[in-house]
Amino acid sequence: xxxxTEEEIxxxxxxxxxxxxEIRSRFFPDxxxxxxxxxxxxxxxxxxxxxxxxxxxRFCALYSKGGWNAVKKxxxxxxxxxxxxxGAAHRYNVHSAASHPTxxTEEEKDIxxxxxxxxxxxxxxxxxxxxxxxxxxxxxIKDMCRRLKTD
Numbered sequence: 367x368x369x370x371t372e373e374e375i376x377x378x379x380x381x382x383x384x385x386x387x388e389i390r391s392r393f394f395p396d397x398x399x400x401x402x403x404x405x406x407x408x409x410x411x412x413x414x415x416x417x418x419x420x421x422x423x424r425f426c427a428l429y430s431k432g433g434w435n436a437v438k439k440x441x442x443x444x445x446x447x448x449x450x451x452x453g454a455a456h457r458y459n460v461h462s463a464a465s466h467p468t469x470x471t472e473e474e475k476d477i478x479x480x481x482x483x484x485x486x487x488x489x490x491x492x493x494x495x496x497x498x499x500x501x502x503x504x505x506x507i508k509d510m511c512r513r514l515k516t517d
Contacts, residue, residue, distance in 0.1 A: 368401050370409070378402075378411035426460040433462035470510060474499050478511050 370378075377393050384392075386402045394402060406412050417425070421442070428437045434451040437443045443451065455462070481495045492511075496504045 368397055368405075370405050375405070375409050375411065378406055378409060382406075382411050382413045422458055425454060426458055429455050429460050429462055431463065470502070474502070475510065475514065478507065478514055482511060482515060 374394070378389065381389055381393070386399050386406065390397060390399060390402055424440075425437060425443065428440055428443070429451070434448050434455070437451045438446065438448070446454070477498050478495070481489060484490075492504060492508060495511075496502070496507050499507055502510070
């Protein structure tokens with residue numbers, strides 16, 4: 367276990383914008399990435415992740431319209447990974463309409479009702495129903511059928 371000196375902690379803080387790999391290669395080649403990450407957490411030597419309200423608003427607007435792909439195309443967020451974008455979406459509680467349609471049309475519900483009206487043994491498989499309702503996943507269709515069955 368490495369005992370960190372004040373000078374080493376100062377180096378970590380001064381280079382918070384670098385990745386742990388870059389810090390290791392430039393300053394601490396004898397330490398592991400795990401050592402550096404632990405110290406960055408312990409001594410709060412990570413880059414500032416607090417976004418200004420304008421940036422949050424822009425991010426949320428982009429994500430809600432087109433998901434991580436729309437965010438990635440924006441120059442302000444182009445350096446973020448898919449994982450980082452989805453993490454930020456979770457942090458700001460924003461959902462993408464592109465990947466998860468949130469509303470069902472009456473026509474889509476009617477297709478489910480027609481399918482439910484067919485006797486269970488004669489019903490085609492649910493994936494056949496899914497082909498008729500491409501805007502929703504098979505699990506989403508299954509959930510809607512369950513809700514319509516209890517209505």
